[in-house]
Amino acid sequence: MQHWYHLFPKNTGLSLFAWIAFCLLPFYFILRSSSLIDIVVGVIMIVIFFATYRLAFIKKGWTVYVSVGIEIFISVGVTLYFGYVYFALFLAFFIGNIQNKAGFISLYIIHLVTTLTAVSFGFFIQEEMFYNQWPFIVICVIGVILLPFTMYNRNKREKLENQLEDANQKIAQLIVLEERERIARDLHDTLGQKLSLMGLKSELAGKLVDAKPESAKKEMADIHQTARTALKEVRELVAGMKGTKLKDELIRVRQLLGVAQITCEIEDNINHSEVPLLIENVLSMCLKEAVTNVVKHSEATECKIVVKQTPDKWMIRIIDNGIGIQDKVHTFKGNGILGMKERLGFVNGNLSFDETNKSKTILSIHVPRVIQQTEQEGSN
Numbered sequence: 001m002q003h004w005y006h007l008f009p010k011n012t013g014l015s016l017f018a019w020i021a022f023c024l025l026p027f028y029f030i031l032r033s034s035s036l037i038d039i040v041v042g043v044i045m046i047v048i049f050f051a052t053y054r055l056a057f058i059k060k061g062w063t064v065y066v067s068v069g070i071e072i073f074i075s076v077g078v079t080l081y082f083g084y085v086y087f088a089l090f091l092a093f094f095i096g097n098i099q100n101k102a103g104f105i106s107l108y109i110i111h112l113v114t115t116l117t118a119v120s121f122g123f124f125i126q127e128e129m130f131y132n133q134w135p136f137i138v139i140c141v142i143g144v145i146l147l148p149f150t151m152y153n154r155n156k157r158e159k160l161e162n163q164l165e166d167a168n169q170k171i172a173q174l175i176v177l178e179e180r181e182r183i184a185r186d187l188h189d190t191l192g193q194k195l196s197l198m199g200l201k202s203e204l205a206g207k208l209v210d211a212k213p214e215s216a217k218k219e220m221a222d223i224h225q226t227a228r229t230a231l232k233e234v235r236e237l238v239a240g241m242k243g244t245k246l247k248d249e250l251i252r253v254r255q256l257l258g259v260a261q262i263t264c265e266i267e268d269n270i271n272h273s274e275v276p277l278l279i280e281n282v283l284s285m286c287l288k289e290a291v292t293n294v295v296k297h298s299e300a301t302e303c304k305i306v307v308k309q310t311p312d313k314w315m316i317r318i319i320d321n322g323i324g325i326q327d328k329v330h331t332f333k334g335n336g337i338l339g340m341k342e343r344l345g346f347v348n349g350n351l352s353f354d355e356t357n358k359s360k361t362i363l364s365i366h367v368p369r370v371i372q373q374t375e376q377e378g379s380n
Contacts, residue, residue, distance in 0.1 A: 083129035096151020194230035249284040289336035298322025
């Protein structure tokens with residue numbers, strides 16, 4: 001509904017001057033009456049109509065329907081007695097502003113029936129006056145039929161647009177929150193594995209410093225290299241928040257496994273140019289987290305990474321010969337498994353463990369190639 005000071009409906013397609021004309025026209029029709037009593041009665045009816053019309057905007061509940069009922073009664077009266085039918089347009093626009101569907105339909109039907117009835121009788125009671133303005137009466141009747149639905153749908157659309165705007169604001173807030181969580185996960189994946197490795201290496205170097213100084217120096221060199229790598233990745237993350245290239249991540253995990261003295265074998269059988277940036281970033285982060293788990297928890301000496309694609313999916317398989325976590329697949333909550341599942345959920349991917357092989361831990365990551373399939377179908 002509009003505010004109380006809006007006498008004229010907004011966004012109706014008619015200018016303010018047209019509505020002023022509709023307000024002045026009833027006085028012209030009434031002043032044509034020869035009887036003073038008719039003029040006084042007509043002026044009173046006009047004043048009551050506009051007063052009730054204004055109050056209808058600030059009233060709520062059943063009082064609105066009472067106000068519209070009074071206005072319909074006055075509209076029928078001036079139509080039959082003075083030949084002025086254009087109050088029906090005011091009512092049509094007002095009824096279109098009623099958002100309650102049942103109330104809107106009820107008032108629309110009542111208003112339409114009373115207007116058509118009044119106009120039909122008007123052609124007999126005010127024959128000459130009605131025939132002189134019959135084109136405008138036809139336009140008025142068409143307005144009574146169509147305008148309430150136009151206003152009702154327009155107001156409903158504006159309400160939905162406002163709701164959509166609110167929803168977009170909430171989505172924007174959720175995106176900011178999700179981005180913060182993503183950055184937190186990326187920092188964990190970037191720094192967590194490096195700091196853990198540096199901790200293990202420094203502890204080992206402390207034990208070897210007296211017994212095997214040369215080995216201790218090698219461990220310290222590995223710590224230094226790992227620290228430089230971590231610093232570089234953090235700078236890249238903070239500076240650009242750029243997606244991680246899968247080919248670059250394969251090089252980094254090879255270096256990480258080498259520093260951890262785990263033999264690494266990599267089979268890369270995909271066309272990296274065909275992988276969308278988002279999916280490539282998700283696969284890279286999941287690969288990094290999986291290799292971190294191998295280094296920190298598997299006690300493995302060998303690790304094989306297979307990256308391949310099929311017509312319907314991309315797949316990464318990480319195989320190690322350590323103790324792994326295969327006995328805790330259903331209950332395991334740590335080590336970034338949940339983070340990997342969350343990332344894969346964004347691209348409809350999934351993560352699984354091969355529980356049939358007890359001598360090795362086999363982690364498989366699958367992401368469907370929906371985008372490519374859609375593009376191929378479109379090109380065909």
